[in-house]
Amino acid sequence: MAISRKVRDQMNNSSWIRRMFEEGIELRKIHGPENVFDLSLGNPLLEPPPEFRAAITRLVAEETPNTHRYMQNAGFPEVRASVAEVLAEESGAPITADEILMTVGAAGAINTILRSILDRGDEVVLIAPFFAEYVFYVEHQTGVSTVAGCDENWLPDIASLEAAIGPRTRAVIINSPNNPTGVVYPKSSIAAISAALQRAENKYGIEIYLISDEPYRKLIYTDTPYPFIFEHHQRSIVATSHSKDLGLAGERIGYIAVNPADPGKADLLDALNFSLRTLGFVNAPALMQRAVAGIQRATVDIDIYRKKRDLLYGAITKIGYQCVEPDGAFYVFPKSPIPDDTAFVAELQKQLVLVVPGIGFGTRGYFRASYCVDDWVIEGAIDGFEKAFTQANS
Ligand SMILES: Cc1ncc(COP(=O)(O)O)c(C=O)c1O
Numbered sequence: 001m002a003i004s005r006k007v008r009d010q011m012n013n014s015s016w017i018r019r020m021f022e023e024g025i026e027l028r029k030i031h032g033p034e035n036v037f038d039l040s041l042g043n044p045l046l047e048p049p050p051e052f053r054a055a056i057t058r059l060v061a062e063e064t065p066n067t068h069r070y071m072q073n074a075g076f077p078e079v080r081a082s083v084a085e086v087l088a089e090e091s092g093a094p095i096t097a098d099e100i101l102m103t104v105g106a107a108g109a110i111n112t113i114l115r116s117i118l119d120r121g122d123e124v125v126l127i128a129p130f131f132a133e134y135v136f137y138v139e140h141q142t143g144v145s146t147v148a149g150c151d152e153n154w155l156p157d158i159a160s161l162e163a164a165i166g167p168r169t170r171a172v173i174i175n176s177p178n179n180p181t182g183v184v185y186p187k188s189s190i191a192a193i194s195a196a197l198q199r200a201e202n203k204y205g206i207e208i209y210l211i212s213d214e215p216y217r218k219l220i221y222t223d224t225p226y227p228f229i230f231e232h233h234q235r236s237i238v239a240t241s242h243s244k245d246l247g248l249a250g251e252r253i254g255y256i257a258v259n260p261a262d263p264g265k266a267d268l269l270d271a272l273n274f275s276l277r278t279l280g281f282v283n284a285p286a287l288m289q290r291a292v293a294g295i296q297r298a299t300v301d302i303d304i305y306r307k308k309r310d311l312l313y314g315a316i317t318k319i320g321y322q323c324v325e326p327d328g329a330f331y332v333f334p335k336s337p338i339p340d341d342t343a344f345v346a347e348l349q350k351q352l353v354l355v356v357p358g359i360g361f362g363t364r365g366y367f368r369a370s371y372c373v374d375d376w377v378i379e380g381a382i383d384g385f386e387k388a389f390t391q392a393n394s
Contacts, residue, residue, distance in 0.1 A: 023349065081097040095260055167204045217245070241253065311375065353381045
């Protein structure tokens with residue numbers, strides 16, 4: 001057989017999201033695209049802000065020499081300096097260009113980090129519900145995932161985090177605003193997670209990295225300042241991208257930011273540079289690096305996502321679904337009215353509403369609906385949500 005057993009198994013266990021996508025294609029063929037309400041994908045709906053078009057137009061007109069060649073693996077120094085300047089301003093941490101590596105999206109960032117810190121069999125703690133691809137990233141980089149849980153508000157449960165950490169733990173991945181819950185971790189959660197890591201480091205005599213995956217950081221619908229990890233845990237690394245905040249998911253541009261206070265920073269940065277190169281990324285796309293450098297303060301129009309959040313969250317909670325109100329990203333994660341989330345998702349599908357079961361995020365009994373879709377899709381789905389809910393409760 002040409003395909004490895006490992007990849008075959010991973011493919012078999014993977015991607016409810018993909019499966020729903022394919023079901024969606026079939027349903028659209030049968031019922032017509034206007035009658036299928038697909039809330040299964042997290043593909044950013046909004047076009048990049050005008051600043052992006054202006055930057056691209058200027059870059060194409062300029063044709064500066066040497067801009068299409070190999071560069072330092074971490075990216076153009078002036079691009080990293082621009083990213084560092086804005087991140088330092090936002091986070092209050094004294095980040096410089098030296099601590100920034102431009103990456104192929106957040107996915108490229110996380111793989112680069114894991115490749116750099118894991119030996120075979122080392123453990124990475126995920127906090128369920130989690131972005132399902134983490135499991136494959138950890139496996140690809142020869143690690144093993146262990147799973148902690150959340151409380152009823154979808155904030156990390158500290159006792160379960162401590163229980164998931166052992167002598168081989170090398171990293172904990174957190175994700176806020178969270179995919180799939182939309183919950184934004186408050187400063188108290190970040191502090192509690194960091195304190196738990198400190199206790200575990202002392203207990204086992206190990207060093208644990210806190211990796212914060214933040215592609216939705218600028219998609220937050222409250223005024224509460226975002227609590228950055230840097231002041232809480234020395235060995236901390238941010239992985240992020242402009243897939244969502246600038247609507248550039250297809251352009252594959254993001255970055256890693258290493259905590260300037262990390263005592264092991266020099267070695268870590270060397271390793272990250274090496275891994276970025278040898279994983280085959282070599283460097284992040286050159287044109288995109290230059291395009292995002294000057295527009296670090298721009299975002300898509302977040303008000304549009306906020307209104308969609310209000311529309312979907314308001315409608316499902318009115319029907320009676322239990323759901324923690326999401327303050328960020330573009331997902332809701334309601335409780336399934338029956339314990340079997342896959343069975344309930346199948347019921348919704350009969351109503352031509354597509355969502356992803358909680359099992360796809362390591363958490364049974366819930367489902368994820370994305371609101372990064374046109375309003376007519378949300379509005380059209382409400383009737384199906386209501387019918388499936390009524391049926392489940394009859
Ligand atoms: C939580 C989370 N992390 C990482 C990624 C990957 O982001 P990117 O497309 O920037 O690699 C996604 C994409 O949906 C995500 O939801």
